[in-house]
Amino acid sequence: MAAISPQLADDLWQTATVLADAARAAILPHFRSAGLETESKGAAGFDPVTVADRAAERAMRDLLAVHRPQDGILGEEYGPQPGQSGLTWVLDPIDGTRGFMSGTPTWGVLIAVADESGARLGLIDQPFTGERFEGGLGRATWRSPHGAGPLAARAPRALDQATLFTTFPEIGSAAERAAFARVAQEVRLVRYGMDCYAYALLAAGQIDLVIEAGLHVYDVMAPIAVIEAAGGIVTNWQGGPAHEGGQVLAAANAEVHAAALARLNG
Known part of the structure; x- marks a missing residue:
């Protein structure tokens, strides 16, 4: 860099x-x-x-x-x-x-x-x-x-106390929808249709997770920079870099990120 x-x-x-x-x-x-x-x-x-x-x-x-x-x-x-x-x-x-x-x-x-x-x-x-x-x-x-x-992302909390946002409830492929559902069924609250506002609210400390799929580079670059500056984490669903788009897991902190990542892959 x-x-x-x-x-x-x-x-x-x-x-x-x-x-x-x-x-x-x-x-x-x-x-x-x-x-x-x-x-x-x-x-x-x-x-x-x-x-x-x-x-x-x-x-x-x-x-x-x-x-x-x-x-x-x-x-x-x-x-x-x-x-x-x-x-x-x-x-x-x-x-x-x-x-x-x-x-x-x-x-x-x-x-x-x-x-x-x-x-x-x-x-x-x-x-x-x-x-x-x-x-x-x-x-x-x-x-x-x-x-x-x-901007300051939320402090750690248990996954069953987390709030999860996404844009489309019919997220990605059938396999991606099933992976999303594994996380969604464990969190306290899920909201849909949020577009980029979800990422802004995560950086502002209002929510814990954003999980999406099928994104483009121009969908993710700005949110990544904003969330990371606020202390949050943005990766793909395997825990690697997300700046090329595709599957995105944005989290307020390392603990809730790890919990969501485990459910996505498991």
Whole structure:
């Protein structure tokens, strides 16, 4: 993992803030609007994208061309753009488009900076509620219209006292659903349909676990950085790195992570 100087870290955070503000401005006029343009980009099944997704990513890419032209970009809507610096901006303009088009505030803007080792900086922004969660490069903070403070994941507790979130109850394959069920039947509370907001709440100390499958790189990079900065753990279902997506187990601490990992594999 290459060192990042304090000056570079400040520049990256300033740029991330500019991107998040621009994404908010591009997205909010379309949220809960009667004329929202939606189409499916999936060859099989419903994989929605909206005019807001594309406008937000375009706005962020245009700003990166000005502020950080030497960096690479990997975005959900417009794909990869190579860079020369060794750093890549990983952008998901609206994580949770199904929630967005349904009017729920569980979606968010995901912005990360990654290098060959994985996520170095992450930002989860919920434009409608005005909440922003930031982690990495010396920062672990949240702020909203109601206040601000440090991020800190929950202290250890028994699995039967834990709260587990996921987005889809029909998680992954039949085998993945069975593995998820082994954890879900032991925890105190399970909630569904949370999109990236689940990861933000884990970093904020509100819940204990997020378990998902079938994720992409742009779904996980920002949450990994935010949760790790808050003292949590994010791995795949085998306990290895999760920054390439796929199966993800996010946990507030090592103890609840180990308990959930054992049930997933057993």
